[in-house]
Amino acid sequence: MEILYKSLFYISAFVIVWAMVGYPKSIKIIGRLYNSRKLEKDYTHQPTVTVMVVAHNEEKVILDKLNNIIEIDYPRNKIEFLITSDNSTDRTNEVVRQFIEEHPNFKIRLYEVKARKGKTNAQNEAHKLVSTDFMVLTDANSIMDKKSVKELMAAFTSEDIAYVTGRLSFINQKTSDISGAQATYWDSDVAIREIEGRVQTITAGNGAIYACRTKDYIDFNPIQSHDIAMPRFYALEGRRAICNHDALVYEKAGEVIEDEFSRKVRMNRTILKHILPELRIFNVFQYKWFSYFYFGHRTCRYLLWISHLVLLISNVFLLNDSWFYIVAFVGQLLFYSLAIIKIFSKTNNKYVTMIYYYCATVIAQWVGVYNIVSGKAKPFWEKAESTR
Template sequence: MGIFIKVLFYVSGFIIFWAMIGYPVSLKLIGKCYKSRKLEKDYNHQPTVTVMVVAHNEEKVILEKLNNILELDYPQDKIEILVASDNSTDQTNNIVKEFIKKHPERKIRLYEVKARKGKTNAQNEAQKTVTTEYLVMTDANSMLDRNAVKELMAAFTSDDIAYVCGRLSIVNREASDVSSAEAGYWDSDLATREIEGRIQTITAGNGALYACRNSEYHDFDHIQCHDAAMPLYYALKGKRAICNHDAVAYEKAGEVIEDEFKRKVRMNRTILMAILPDIRILNVFKYKWFSYFYFGHRTCRYLLWIAHLIVLLSNALLLANSKFYLLTFTGQLLFYLISLIGTVTRTKNKYVSLIYYYTVTIIAQWFGVYNIVTGRAKPFWEKAESTR
């Protein structure tokens, strides 16, 4: 029994260590072996493109978003704008219709989803009306750099590249400790994705800005999101999903922990499925680096919720064995105490805020698991107001 508890302790501890420290460090070392491999671009590649914006009750930002798309540096005769309104009940649809009337010279369409089933369903429905060669998808509250679409298209330099995502830049990182922590997380994750994409393929994208060939679009289940599902889908088909961080989308992070917590809970609505969504991922001989990437970047992170619980409980049962276990248990208690202090005081200390933010992330995973088990996981959500 003692050996079994020790195995639980060390395996859980390894998962936490590998997810947060081991994998990022190992990837940097591996990346140095591929430092000569650069992202290839072809700016002469300017195919027809539809920029799709999925919106549910986005009256606060939809006008700014449409004007932002009009300012994109891309041939007007090769770009279309499609707003997929997911059963909006505010003024979103009227604003879009009025905008279309004011710009008859541009190809702008509104697709109204009659029954609200979430973002992925809206994308599935609207995509069936698209006739352009490529599809660029972006969120209503994400403002694009002028060269964003041009950069995305320039990265499709070969047939094996099926997906390209851009870089999400947080514009309000100094607004609060929450937005600062989220911006720090993105900085770290973007560095990881850049190396993954340069070597072979990324394990996840972001909803702010990404593109795929219209002919290779896949209808995913409504509960899934493209961020996680698309790169995985293409990777298992032997295709590459990469990132071009010169294609930039600007967005506000949640400025209050309540907004950020809700966002993380809904992000984890498929967490149990995402731990190992397809057994084929383990075939390192076929999928090569992708198997390594997915285990370190996804599987271990999606196991943090249970790993932290097991390492704490098993550590408690091992206290009498040696001073080492007393030290590790004390360290864990101190970690959670610091997080509690951050909760109560909302201090601006960056180290306390970081620990607090990390703990909130783990709790959000637990809520995600709870929603899945109880059947409460839904494909749609209410937007965070502090991100608008």
């Protein structure tokens, strides 16, 4: 049994360390090897575009979003706007209709989804109405930079590029320790994605702003999120999903842990399928760097919930083996204790906050797994009020 416990201990430790330290460090090294490879752009590429905004009960922000998108710097005769209301029951539809009436010189349409089935389903339905060459998809609470659409289109320099995502920037990272922790995590992840896209293809996109050819759009299962599903789908087709971080969009990060925790639970509603969606994904001879990227950036991270538990339990059975396992066990208890200290104290220590944020992320994975197993996982959710 000792061999089993040691195997579980070291496998779990590897998953955790590789996900959070090893892979990020390795990707920086890989980035240096491909330092000469730059993102190509063609600003003369200005095809017809539909900017699709999905909204559910967004009366607080929808008017700001509408005023934002009509200010986008793109040829007026080549851009349309499609507001997809996911069975909104507040004043969202009313605000959109009034805005359309007051701005007859813009091509703006409202599509009303009759049954609420979530963002992906709303996009699937509305996609049938799109006749432009490209689609830019964005959230109701995301404010797009004026040059964002030009930047996204400029990155489609070849047919093998099927998906381009922009960069989400948080405008309130100094408002609270939670929004600061989220911004810190996000900035590090953005750096990883930039390298992945430059080398070959990214493993995940950004729901706040991304684009694809209309003909390449796929009707995914509504429980899925485009952030993960689309880049992986294109990668397995031998095509590329990349970043253009000059295509900017701005949002508020969750300012309280309840909002941020709910967001992470929502993100993990299909976590079990994402660990190993298809065995062929690790065929390095066919998918090359993507196999490596997916294992480090996705598989290992999606295994954190079980890895931490297995590491702790296996460590208990190894305490009498050597001082190393005693130190490892005490280290784990200290790590979790710091997260608990954050709960019951008002400390703003950034290291304690990051540990607390990390532990909340792991617990959110557990809740996501529970929801899947219990059948409670759903394709829609309640929005985080502190992000509006």
